[in-house]
Structure formats: C-alpha cells, structure tokens
Amino acid sequence: MTAARVDTPQEPPPGGRRFRVSGDQAVRWTLYGGTLVLVVAVAFLVDWERLQSQMFRWDLVQAQFPGIVTQAARNTLIFTAFGFTGGLALGLVVALMRLSSVAPYRWAATVYVDVIRGLPALLLLIFIAFGLPIALGVRIPGTYGRGSVALAIVSSAYIAEVIRAGIEAVPKGQMEAARSLGMSRGQAMRRIVLPQAFRIIIPPMTNELVLLLKDTALISVIGVTDATKELTRFGRDGVVANANATPLVVAGLVYLALTIPMTRLAAYLERRAGASR
Amino acid sequence: MTAPTLPAVRLVDLHKSFGSLEVLRGIDLDVQRGEVVCVIGPSGSGKSTLLRCMNLLEVPTRGRVFLGDIEVTAPDCDLDHVRAQVGMVFQQFNLFPHLDVERNLTVAQQVVLGRSSREAVEVALAMLERVGLEDKRHEYPSRLSGGQQQRVAIARALAMGPQVMLFDEATSALDPELVGEVLGVMRELAREGMTMIVVTHEMHFARDVADRVIFMDGGVIVEQGPPADVFGAPREDRTQRFLERVLTR
Numbered sequence: 001m002t003a004a005r006v007d008t009p010q011e012p013p014p015g016g017r018r019f020r021v022s023g024d025q026a027v028r029w030t031l032y033g034g035t036l037v038l039v040v041a042v043a044f045l046v047d048w049e050r051l052q053s054q055m056f057r058w059d060l061v062q063a064q065f066p067g068i069v070t071q072a073a074r075n076t077l078i079f080t081a082f083g084f085t086g087g088l089a090l091g092l093v094v095a096l097m098r099l100s101s102v103a104p105y106r107w108a109a110t111v112y113v114d115v116i117r118g119l120p121a122l123l124l125l126i127f128i129a130f131g132l133p134i135a136l137g138v139r140i141p142g143t144y145g146r147g148s149v150a151l152a153i154v155s156s157a158y159i160a161e162v163i164r165a166g167i168e169a170v171p172k173g174q175m176e177a178a179r180s181l182g183m184s185r186g187q188a189m190r191r192i193v194l195p196q197a198f199r200i201i202i203p204p205m206t207n208e209l210v211l212l213l214k215d216t217a218l219i220s221v222i223g224v225t226d227a228t229k230e231l232t233r234f235g236r237d238g239v240v241a242n243a244n245a246t247p248l249v250v251a252g253l254v255y256l257a258l259t260i261p262m263t264r265l266a267a268y269l270e271r272r273a274g275a276s277r
Numbered sequence: 278m279t280a281p282t283l284p285a286v287r288l289v290d291l292h293k294s295f296g297s298l299e300v301l302r303g304i305d306l307d308v309q310r311g312e313v314v315c316v317i318g319p320s321g322s323g324k325s326t327l328l329r330c331m332n333l334l335e336v337p338t339r340g341r342v343f344l345g346d347i348e349v350t351a352p353d354c355d356l357d358h359v360r361a362q363v364g365m366v367f368q369q370f371n372l373f374p375h376l377d378v379e380r381n382l383t384v385a386q387q388v389v390l391g392r393s394s395r396e397a398v399e400v401a402l403a404m405l406e407r408v409g410l411e412d413k414r415h416e417y418p419s420r421l422s423g424g425q426q427q428r429v430a431i432a433r434a435l436a437m438g439p440q441v442m443l444f445d446e447a448t449s450a451l452d453p454e455l456v457g458e459v460l461g462v463m464r465e466l467a468r469e470g471m472t473m474i475v476v477t478h479e480m481h482f483a484r485d486v487a488d489r490v491i492f493m494d495g496g497v498i499v500e501q502g503p504p505a506d507v508f509g510a511p512r513e514d515r516t517q518r519f520l521e522r523v524l525t526r
Binding site for chain 2: 171173174176177178179182184187191192195199
C-alpha cells in the first residue's frame with residue numbers, strides 16, 4: 001500500500017483512478033441520502049405511541065419484576081449451569097474417545113457427535129421429555145432433570161468437538177516429552193496436554209456457553225411448572241396474560257444483559273490468548 | 278543387574294517402516310555403559326527414528342531392543358517404567374509451557390517415581406545447578422532463550438536419574454550463538470560418564486566428545502569407529518562424500 005502511494009507521483013495522474021475515487025464518493029453520498037430518507041420515513045410511518053403501548057408499557061415492565069429476575073433468570077441460569085457442567089463432562093469423555101487408539105471407541109464417539117449435531121436441539125429435547133418415557137419407560141424426574149439432561153446431551157456433542165480441536169492444537173512433542181519421562185498416556189493427557197488444551201479453548205468454550213444459555217429457551221416447550229419457568233416461558237406467559245408484547249421485550253433485555261457480557265468476555269479472552277502467543 | 282559385560286543398549290536386527298517407506302533396514306548396535314556414541318548421516322537416513330525406537334516412542338516393525346537386562350520390545354515390558362530410565366532431549370525442547378521451570382522438572386518425578394514434592398524439588402534444584410540455571414527456577418519456558426530452554430530440558434531428563442541419555446539433534450533448532458552453551462552441558466555430562474547416544478550435525482562435537490561415531494545412510498549403519506578413524510580415514514565412499522559435504526561448508 002505504501003509502495004503504491006510512493007509510485008503514484010512519478011506517473012501521470014491516471015484519469016481512470018481519479019474518476020473511480022469520485023465514483024466511490026457518489027456511491028457513499030447516495031447511501032447516506034438513502035439511509036436518511038429511510039430513517040425519516042420510518043419515523044413518520046411508525047405509530048410510535050402504539051408501538052410503545054404494545055411493546056414497552058411501563059407499568060407492565062415494572063410488573064415483570066422481581067419475578068423475571070428471581071424466578072425466570074434464575075431458572076435460565078440453573079438450566080445453563082447444569083447443562084454446561086453435564087455437557088463438559090460428557091463432552092470430555094466423547095472427545096477422549098474420538099482420539100482413542102481403540103477403534104470402536106472412535107466409531108461410537110463419531111456416531112454420537114454426528115447424530116447429536118445433525119438433529120435439531122428441539123427434537124432431542126422433546127424426545128427426552130416425551131419420547132423416552134413412552135418408548136423405554138425411562139422418565140427423568142423433574143423439569144430441571146429433563147431439561148438439564150437434554151441440554152447436556154445437546155451441548156456435549158459440540159463441546160466434544162471443541163475439546164478435541166483443543167487437544168489436537170497442543171503440539172505432539174508435548175505428549176512425546178511426557179511419555180519419554182515415563183508418564184502413562186493418561187497421566188500425560190491429564191497433567192500436560194489437557195491443561196494446555198483447555199487454555200486454548202477458553203474462547204470457543206465461552207461461545208458454547210452463550211449458545212447453551214440461549215438454548216434453555218427450548219425448555220419452554222416441555223411443560224414447566226410455575227417454579228421452573230425460564231425467561232422465554234416467563235415472557236411468553238406474560239404476553240398471553242396481558243395481550244401485550246412488553247413481557248417478551250423485557251425478557252429479551254434480560255437475555256442480552258446475560259449474553260452480551262459473556263460474548264464480550266469471550267472476545268477479550270480471545271484477544272489476550274492471541275497476544276500471548 | 279550391572280554385570281560389567283552387559284551393554285547399556287542393545288539393538289538386534291531393528292527394522293522400522295512407515296507404510297511402504299522402510300526407514301530402518303536392520304540395525305545391530307551395542308552401546309556400552311559410559312560410552313558416548315554420536316550418530317551422523319544425511320537427513321532422512323533414519324537417525325532420529327533409530328533413537329525414537331530405543332525408548333519405543335516409535336514401535337519397531339521388527340527386531341529387539343534391550344536396555345540393560347530388560348527387553349523393551351517384549352510384549353509384557355512395562356514401557357512407562359523403562360522410559361523413565363531413558364532420558365530424551367528433543368530438537369524442539371518440548372518443555373511444558375504451562376508449568377514453570379521447577380515444575381517442569383518435578384512433575385514426572387512425583388507422578389512417575391512417586392517422590393515427595395520436597396524430594397523432587399531438591400533433585401530439581403541440583404539438576405538446574407548442573408546446567409547453570411538455578412536462578413531461573415520460577416520462570417516460565419517462554420521467558421527463556423532457546424539455549425536455556427534446552428538446558429532445562431536436559432535437566433528435566435536428568436532429574437529422573439536415567440541410565441541412558443538420548444539426544445535428538447538437540448542443537449539444530451538453536452541460534453548459532455546459543456549452540457555452545459548446550460554442547461557445553463553435554464560435554465560435561467559425557468565427562469561424568471553418562472551413557473549417551475547423540476544424533477547430531479555438530480561434527481566438531483562428535484570428533485571431540487564421542488567414543489564412537491556411527492555413520493548412517495539409507496536406514497543402515499554404513500560405517501562406525503573411533504572419531505579419528507571415521508573422520509580422519511573413512512573407509513566407505515558414502516561416508517567420504519557426506520563428510521566432504523558437511524565439513525567444507
């Protein structure tokens with residue numbers, strides 16, 4: 001880029017280039033103008049009063065509290081915590097199986113990951129809540145139980161792939177050095193490879209956590225009691241009860257209050273990891 | 278166990294293939310206790326593979342490996358136990374980047390040898406002193422120069438109390454001005470009577486320190502003998518050509 005700038009004065013100013021620059025500017029001004037027209041049009045066409053009364057009625061906003069925090073957000077976080085813990089444990093096992101030298105382990109883990117990742121989370125959730133009891137007589141007790149197990153299984157497939165990528169990103173020499181010192185494969189994995197792998201995967205893992213938190217909304221379909229309502233169900237019930245969208249908007253804001261700090265944290269960790277390399 | 282006639286390392290008709298590529302084509306070798314053997318040869322000649330077969334980082338396709346009176350290639354051999362007695366130093370150092378220098382030296386002592394943390398630290402400090410880096414015990418590897426990292430790697434291997442030390446092109450990844458300090462540590466080890474098998478491109482080191490030089494090419498040992506003979510009056514054409522190439526550089 002710098003080189004091009006140095007070269008230009010030596011050549012006669014290329015007419016085509018100058019034309020292109022003013023062409024860029026014309027496009028830019030057209031965009032500015034178009035955007036302005038659009039904004040003005042929206043401002044005039046939208047019935048703001050109605051919008052406010054339907055989506056952000058202040059008394060309804062206030063009516064959501066404190067329940068939306070003490071009950072709904074709390075339940076969302078409980079499902080997230082259980083789901084993620086379970087997903088992490090299960091995902092680690094699956095990742096290690098995928099990297100195993102025992103072929104049947106590898107096959108089983110590959111099939112597991114392919115199937116779970118290839119199915120909609122909603123379908124799995126419904127299957128675990130309603131299909132399992134009918135088909136196998138297995139009934140996981142409680143909404144917390146069913147919801148968390150379903151989320152753990154869904155997230156475990158994605159987490160397994162993240163962990164596997166992390167393990168594979170640790171140079172092979174680390175395992176060899178550990179083995180050459182007499183450590184068994186398991187000892188080397190636990191003490192040398194996994195600690196490094198987990199450091200590498202903190203940013204993608206944070207993303208998985210955000211995805212999981214949003215997926216807790218799916219639990220609203222499997223029949224919850226008042227006590228186990230999470231944010232989406234809480235908002236939806238509010239909409240139905242009041243014939244007004246305000247509760248859902250507030251629920252959305254609470255989601256953002258949870259997810260945006262997490263994605264920001266992930267971005268920060270990613271930058272820091274990149275800088276230390 | 279330490280019968281004086283028993284070699285520290287014995288390789289019998291060792292073969293190793295990667296797929297259809299035959300890297301080792303029948304190696305027979307005895308290394309005596311306290312002997313320093315330098316392995317030289319063009320790249321791709323199988324030197325590193327030979328070394329890696331000795332502690333079974335690579336599993337030989339055919340042939341047998343003995344360390345002292347233990348057959349490493351026996352199916353019931355406790356490999357982890359054997360590997361703890363064979364120190365290995367890698368071209369890329371392979372220090373554990375998430376652990377500080379002291380922990381790099383103690384982790385295997387505790388996990389593999391079952392030493393207490395105090396005991397392990399004591400050994401670690403003694404080994405760091407041996408390589409002149411006792412003041413770096415709390416640094417992380419990334420804060421050390423390549424030469425310092427490799428000296429820590431040597432200390433880490435020594436902390437396990439190995440019977441044999443294997444060096445796999447230990448100075449090839451170093452900046453030229455850092456090679457000397459690592460070779461210095463290796464020289465000192467040789468002087469103390471450590472059994473060493475050294476794959477190297479440092480011909481001066483081989484000439485000065487080795488009791489025996491082995492020239493490998495195409496997966497076989499082409500020629501071996503005291504450094505004065507191999508360097509001074511090589512018998513084989515291939516050895517001559519290789520030495521001309523590397524020594525006139």
